[in-house]
Amino acid sequence: MTDTTSETVPGTTTDREMKRALWRGWRRRCPNCGEGAMMDGYLAVNDACPHCGEALHHHRADDGPPYLTLLIVGHIVGPAMLWGYVAYEPTPLVFIAVFGLASILMSLWFLPRLKGFLVAMQWATRMGGFGRVDPAA
Template sequence: MSELAIDARDDSEERPIKPAIMNGMRLKCPRCGEGKLLHSYLKVNDECSNCGLDLSHQRADDGPAYLTILIVGHLMGFALHIAWVTWRPEPWVMALSMSVIAVVGALAILPVMKGLIVGYQWAKRMHGF
């Protein structure tokens, strides 16, 4: 199939949002759901190894970081309140434990949010897709 035929097929192809976002959050290609989206912690592959989708034009910028802060911040607010009301730990214990939980949570969620943004951008034909 020629490159022109691939581009024409891609323009008329329907791109449902939910599967694209779910594939992105699984760190898989938003189109096929098989190829790996990232080749390191936050670096997006240039193309899907399974279907050949060009991923080089994606631009997530600060979106994943904002979503991560939003989610981790809200969860930490509840965790701080519950921990303080239930156990009344020493301030240094509370600060140390909650800091570790916040950092680990943010590092775990950040790639997932990057996949979410890339999947959404692909489904909405944004930023070069």
């Protein structure tokens, strides 16, 4: 990887590799080093990476992860519900239990990964405060 000078944000010297940062975010790791945990618990983002010290408190994921989770899970479970109903004609209780549980489990799995993904995307593109040089440092 060759670093190039960035002219868009004052005080920045190198571009950040998007693919690597997104993969690290998906894995809930620091987008800078890939070693430290991004999350402190299930969804709370650490203020800084415990391994390299990269500031992560600038993130503004807000409602993005739940919306993306709903979009992805809905597009998987919706067609599966149609296929399951046509193919097996389950009783209503079985139908609700199977697809309700599948929706909950998939949502719980996707939500922290999508939050990490969005925080890493913000870091890689220097959105919000991620592009500023901290005068206190």
